[in-house]
Amino acid sequence: MAKLILSLEGSMIREVALDKERIMIGRKPSNEIQIENLAVSGEHACIVTILNDSFLEDMGSTNGTLVNGNPIKKHILQNNDVIEIGKYKLKYVAEAPAAGHGNEDFEKTMILRAPSKAAAAAPKPANEPAPPPKPSTPPPTPRSVPPPAKPAEPAPASASASVPAPAPAAVAPAKPADAQPLAAVQILSGPSAGKELDLVKNLTTLGKPGLQVAVITRRPQGYFITHVEGAKFPIINGKMIDAQAQPLQDHDVIELAGVKMEFFVKQ
């Protein structure tokens, strides 16, 4: 269960579990999280929680809602996000990953099915937990339905595929390649001699389409050159490469479609 830690000027006031689909934050007593301060609007913001995701929405407050210092209207909360409402801070702490049980099943594709349909289908296998719908997570839209409730104990491996494993953090596609130092290619011969081409993309193609093309890929391990098309393969430091990707070292000389160029790392 994700929670919010409410604090004022560094001292913690209380913890609030996000155990309801909708939790209102505001000055009025009707809010689940009431903050009695004039800088806070009557109904200031709300948090909607669906399965493992919590969405923060500003309810058109007078003084606005910040997340990690930036004003937001709508925001999907990430672990350790800090929400600021007036002088108050609410830290969002996502559900802790299941202890011991490996993350092997984390992110496995799972089917989300209607409980009525499940009942109409065959009897449940003995090794799966019974799927009573979780009352605390009502459907976000009429068509979608809550998944089977989690068992109280960590699921045995055999049943775990049917249970949404708690994810430690959202995994947006990482960009490890960006960690690579910038490299460039400088043309050494031909009419464009002297021209420099920064390798700013993950893929940069070189050569003449239809004649000879190679691609330089930027990967976490470094830069690589691979033959793409044409009867001739690129020549690196005087040696022709094969169809395999070839790692590039600083100051390697590439010969491609009759043009010489030098690969070098920029700092």
Added chain:
Amino acid sequence: MNDLSNVIEITTATHPGMVRSHNEDSISADAATGLAVLADGMGGYNAGEVASGIAVAMISAELKKALAAANGELDAAAVERLVGEHAVRANNAIFQAAQNQAQYAGMGTTLVVALWHDNSLVVGHIGDSRLYRFRDNKLEQVTRDHSLLQEQIDSGLITKAQARHSQNKNLVTRAVGIDPEVETEVHSYPVQAGDIYLLCSDGLNDMVTDEDMELTLASLQANLPLAAAQLVQQANDNGGRDNVSVILARVLKSFPARSGLVDRLKSWFR
């Protein structure tokens, strides 16, 4: 039946990824038939592989037979029906296997089927495996996932940009073999020579942005096998949290269905 092996160039790549010990994806591609099938299985132990394997093997073999039996005399609606019917058959087979064998209980699979016929592409899908079209250097997603996330996007709850950070990426609302009945979403699209079609499991599109997929196809379209390998490599370089499978198919020229006997006679005298 038309032999499309000179019309469609198909290449495939599949990899267990960097985290999982085995590959639950199954793929099959047959340029002569103009058929590509990709499935991403789910279920405990090796049941996921079994489910995706049944779906791909059944659909590719039986659709091929059905098309051969029809001898090219099928209109678009008939082909769409055929794709839907065979998805239902695979659903029944997987559901029955899951009922009869305890170790397969609860197994299921996503499915995406692409069938090129008479200058059009018939696409059937269930779940979150996708088909994209690359045309005029632009990549466009053709299928819409049957997933909780897609429903949240549709209902305006979150934007596509926010969806990249969602924790609910892995919840599909439809799958093959889970229930006694399943509805296949089937559509036809006109095809142009030069189009490249990409079928993939979520192990690709969860790890690699659409922009990076587009850049890869734009840069490497001259070498389809390299493009497929590069897409898989990018998914793995970005973490490879799931099995990743890719089918790339390029349409080299137009492929009208073989005309009937009368038309052929006429064309001789033209």
